[in-house]
Amino acid sequence: MDINVMEILAVGGIVGGIGAVLGLILAISSQVFKVEVDPRFDQIVEALPGFNCGACGYPGCAGMADGLLEGEADVKQCTPGTELNYSQVRAILNGEDPDSVEVKEEKKAPAKADAKSKPKRKKPEIKDVTNPDPRFDKIVELLPGINCTTCGSPGCKAFADELIKGEQQLEKCRPLKAKGDNKDKIDDIMNK
Ligand code: SF4
Ligand code: SF4
Incomplete structure (x- = not known):
């Protein structure tokens, strides 16, 4: 079977041309549809x-x-x-x-000299607390479980423990608002 060199070169040229056109289209598209990110x-x-x-x-x-x-x-x-x-x-x-x-x-928040030296908020160490009270596990399950410590307790388990001991207030768990009726459920458990 004879292979015509001119034909091979022609096919190569066509394939190369298509590639170049596609590349150009992609380059133009990336500019046209570029998503501007708000600084x-x-x-x-x-x-x-x-x-x-x-x-x-x-x-x-x-x-x-x-x-x-x-x-x-x-x-x-x-x-x-x-x-x-x-x-x-x-x-x-x-x-x-x-x-x-x-x-x-x-006022206690540290002054910020510049972005690089900006002190990061240090999270308190999370304590793996347990409590033999039968309400403990149920309350822990209903809490957000993110251990954010914004309530002042070292984690959700510690919060549940302190709540049962009367040392915490349920309202202090602000992320709980996003957990549907979990707050009411915990209230019910606490009032049993
Ligand atoms: S604020 Fe709520 S979610 Fe955050 S650690 Fe305290 S109990 Fe857990
Ligand atoms: S409430 Fe939303 S913005 Fe605030 S810490 Fe949680 S995820 Fe971030």
Whole structure:
């Protein structure tokens, strides 16, 4: 069987040409459909507490940041957030410097010299507490289980333990608001 060199070269040229056209189309598409990322997105994610607990109704802090930038979310939906978190997010949304925010209620919050030296909020160590009270396991199961420590207890198990001992208040677990009627269920268990 004779192989015509000219035919091979012609086929090669056609294939190469198609590749070049497809590459050009892809390059143009990537520019046309390029998704512009709002530069405030990363700042907002950084200013939120970072628990990724979902208490705001969004799948994590990044989802909440999206919701805030879309104007669909209110920063107060972040129930574990502090006044400092809220004020910083509001400042970012207003195009202001979040490090210039002063919050009266949180004077103890460390001053921020610059983004690199910004101290991270240190989470207390989580304690693997147990309690022989039959209500303990049920309450632990109904709590959010994210061990965010915003209640002041070193984790959800410690919170349940302190709740049973009368040393905690259920209202202190702010992420619980996002867990449907779990708060009522825990109230019922506690009142039995
Ligand atoms: S409630 Fe706050 S900490 Fe939890 S995921 Fe939403 S933004 Fe993040
Ligand atoms: S019990 Fe405390 S640690 Fe657990 S989710 Fe609630 S606030 Fe966070």
